[in-house]
Amino acid sequence: MAQYLRSPNIREVAADRKKLFERLQRNAGLLDRPTMLAIDRYDSALFRNIDHETLSSDARQRLDKQLLIFSGMWGLVRTTDQIPDYCLAMTSRMPQVGTLAGFWRAPLSAEMNRIAAESVVWSLLPSQTAYAWAPGKHPTYRKRISVRFRDQNGRDISSKVASNPVRGSLVRFILEHEPASVDDLGEFIKTTGWTIDKNKQFRDGLRVGLVLSAPVTSD
Helix, strand or coil, X not given: CHHHHHCCCHHHHCCCCHHHHHHHHHHCCHHHCCEEEHHHHCCCHHHHHHCHHHCCHHHHHHHHHHXXXXXXXXXXXXXXXXXXXXXXXXXXXXXXXXXXXXXXXXXXXXXXXXXXCCCEEEECCCHHHHCCCCCCCCCCCCEXXXXXXXXXXXXXXXXXXXXXXXXXXXXXXXXXXCCCCHHHHHHHHHHHCCEECCCXXXXXXXXXXXXXXXXXXXX
């Protein structure tokens, strides 16, 4: 990515890609910026709902060891990594590179397949971001549970910021309770009001698909 961040011809390269240009401008000089822990750097509703400072000591250890963040700039990020402020989503498209999910796919997959070996993996990633991890024909994980989210009207909001609060709450629940299957989400369902759509649930070998639907509220 560095060649694009430092390119003297960046205006010409991104002349017809205003959004991309603005992102790259925001990232200019990022290697000289001050850093902080990733868990403090990311401040979306997802991370606010994890509320890491109030986790139990065991859950905090799991946060630091097990929570992995897919980043368009850095590839794979742990909560304990020191990173500067930046703006580059995994779904961004770069000139001569294509989507960053595709750019990172090979190295990120190799690392994820090593880390996930014999583990139960909960994936709360939108499909465009999840593309960066290719488990291959012979996955190393014991089970992979992929979760999608729908609003009150049944619309898929998995790739929308509207899903961030519930995703953060679910991450927190996973860290605190270590659920090994969909059946272990009972307390989460009870306390949040979100429900499991049984008609959308599936199992394909080591993969489990799960759809959570938002609670319906009356006016």
